[in-house]
Amino acid sequence: MSGGSWWPFRGLAARVAGTLAIALMPIGAIAVYQAVQIGADEQRRVEAALLTSTAEAAAGEALAISAAGGAVATLAAHVAADGGAADGCSEMFVNVVRATPQFSFAGYADADGILRCASADVGRDMTEGLLYPVINRDRQPVVMASGFGAISGTSVIVSAAPVQINGAYAGFVLVSVPHSRIFGIPGSSTLxxxxxxxxxxxxxxxxxxxxxxxxxxxxxxxxxxxxxxxxxxxxxxxxxxxxxxxxxxxxxxxxxxxxxxxxxxxRPTLGWTRLSPILFPVLMLMVGLVVAMGAVNALVIRHIRHLRRNMTEFSTSRRIETLAPSGRLSQELAEIDEVWTDLANRLVQDEAELENMVHEKNVLLKEVHHRVKNNLQLIASIVNLKIRRASTPEARRTLKEVQMRVMSIASVHRALYSGPTSGQVAADELLNSVIASTISAGLTDDRLITINQSYAPVQLYPDQAVPLLLMASEAVTNALKYMGRLENGEATLDIALTAEGLNASGQNTAVLRIANTRGTPFLAPDQVSGSGLGRSLIAGFATQIGGTVVTDVSEDWYDFRLTFEADTFNPQSQDANLHDVEAEGSAPKPAG
Known part of the structure; x- marks a missing residue:
């Protein structure tokens, strides 16, 4: 399954559903547009109805306030014509209240707020009321409400108008309309x-x-x-x-x-009238999608999933299964199933032939490694005969080193034909075996030293395993030859192979470390003098492996480190690294 299979529109059913949804989208857009228009018309109708209802509901207030406004305007004009509070002016206000049942009070107050003419309570000081400060300040017609009229004794609406005599402010006329009488007048409407x-x-x-x-x-x-x-x-x-x-x-x-x-x-909530233009196309779209997805699943997707299960089963068990009988499949799916079955049968046959070929090649390759190992052992036996007949210790030591190198190469070929595969070898197991033989051969005296060995599991191809074993053998031989004992009596040889993981180039990196103490040498200087062949071999093997040698020499320790990459097998690269390293003079110094 691919990494992006979670994307919802990768499936066939989802794509068919998406196509149908796009095809039906114009219908849905028209339905939504109609619903919006219907909603807008409904909103306008509701607002128009509210305006009408508000106007009808306020008709009582409108008539009462208009009547009061007309009355105060007329009364203000009469008072102005009379020059203010004339004799018997209160009779006019009493007649107005008596003729208009909706009015509870009418009167005239001078500029000082004293009620001079009124239907009742003449002489009352109006300056403490709510009306006087407003009309005395603005001197404009005003309509106010009072929760408790001081004169009427109930909640009223007060309409007032200023009185101007010869252009000068001379007071105001007011008329009170109780709230209880507003809806009783003609033209008022119930809520x-x-x-x-x-x-x-x-x-x-x-x-x-x-x-x-x-x-x-x-x-x-x-x-x-x-x-x-x-x-x-x-x-x-x-x-x-x-x-x-x-x-x-x-x-x-x-x-x-x-x-x-x-x-x-x-505000009116959504109703069926507003929802039906949207619900119908939505339901139609959903039903169409369900039917389409069901048909696609029954005719195509179900068989494709069955074919995928058959492929998965084939990949794990190599068992070949077919889909439903061809009569129940569409022609295209039947052809796909037939092609898949033929391909699987050919693949099984090709794999069988390939396995036979690989088995035969492995047998031949193991036989080659076995014969090479036998030939190397034969050479080692011949060298051993030469060692017995050597007349000088120098010759015997040289032949012994040659024999050890030959046996190291033979151990690699033995591991190649003995292991489960003939391509790679376990470097840790080979190093443990070869170095043990080298230490056993190198410790010819009775010295007591501490040997610490640690080998991490590292798989190598033969083109690196052989030079690595030879280098390790040479380095251990040098360490045994030149090592000494410290003042505290310590004499230690540390041998370790560690796997460092992937480097910046993505290659597996390993490090071979061989460290020995220096101090007082075990062997006299005349017994450890050499020709430099070991150093040259170490440098050559390091070049052949493609590694880097670093030595750290102190007063007490000699530390040898080889860092290399566990490459895949590349015969051309290995051949290019074979050259005369002894002539270069670039070998590391001995352990002493």
Whole structure:
């Protein structure tokens, strides 16, 4: 399975479903557009209905406030014509209240706020009320609400207008309309269900409400004040109340710039009328996708998955299975199954032939390594005969070194034909065997030394294993020859093969380390003098392996390190590294 198989549209069923979805997308777009248009029309209808309902619900306030406004204008004109508070002026105000049942009080107050003419309570000081400071400051017609009228003794709407005599401010005329009488006048309307209506003046003071004055906060939209709603035209908008309820609000001017009505009702939720244009194409799309995916799964995907299981089974057990009978498959799938079966049969036959060929080659290769090992042992035996007949110790030592090198090469070939494979050898096992033989042959005296050996498992090809064994043998021989004992009596030989892992080039790296103590030599100088052949061989073997030799010499220790890469077999590269290393003079110095 590929690394990107998680992507949802890689599957055939998903792609078919995606194609059908794209094909049906125009229908869905048209349906959504229609739903949006229907929603917009519904919104406009609801807003228009709210404006109408608000205007009808505020008709009582509109008539009462208009009547009060007309009355104060007329009364102010009469007072101005009479030059102020004339004799018997209160009779005019009494007649106005008596002729208009919706009015509870009418009167005239001079510029000092003293009630001079009135339907009741003449001489009352009005300066402590809510109306006097406003009209005395602005000297403009004003409409206000009072929760408790001082004269009427109930909640009222007060309409007032200034009195101008010869261009000078001479007081004001006011008329009170109790809230309890507003909806009783002709033209008033009962409130619809869920419709909240209130009236307010330009300063944002609530004049009347269809409910309790304590619920005014729930009738006003959050984030908008009543003065900000004042305008000369009627309009609607959506908002949220303090309790979080979504409502549609409408503002209707009763007296433009002076008194306005604010109505609201809950925002309509989605209904079937608005959802059906969207649900129908969505359902049609879903049904089409389900049918298409079911058909694709039954006709194609099910058989493809079965074919994949057959391939997986073949990869693990080489068992060949076919799909359903050809009569139940489409022609294309039957042809694919036939081609796959033929391919699997040919692959099984080719693998059988290849295994036979590999087996024969392995047998021949093991036989070659066996014969090479026998020939090398024969050479070692001949050298051994020469050692017995050698007349000088120098000749016997030289022949012994040759015999050890031949046996090291023979051990590699023995490992090649004895192991399960003839391609690679375990370098750690070979080093353990060869170095043990080298130490046994090199310790000819009775010296007591400590030998520490550690070999990590490293697999090498023969082109590196042979020079590595020969180099290790030479390095150990040099160490035994030149090592000594420290002042504290320590005499140690450390031999280690470690696997360092992958280097920057991605190759497996290994390190061979051979370290020995120096100090007082075990052998006299005349017994360890050599021709330098060992050093030359070490340098040549290091070149052949493709490694790097580093030596660290101190007063007490000689440390030899070979770092190399465990390369794959490359005969051309190995042949190129074979040269006369003795003539280069680049070999490392001896252990002493």
């Amino acid at each position: 619809e269900a869920n419709l909240d209506v209130l009236t307010f003046n330009a300063e944002g003071e609530v004049l009347s409400t269809g409910g309790d004055f304590g619920d005014v906060a729930e009738m006003v939209p959050v984030g908008r004040t009543l003065p900000s709603l004042v305008t000369n035209r009627q309009y609607s908008f959506s908002g949220r109340t303090a309790s979080g309820e979504q409502r549609i609000f409408a503002v209707v001017p009763i007296i433009p710039g002076v008194v306005h009505a604010l109505g609201s009702w809950p």
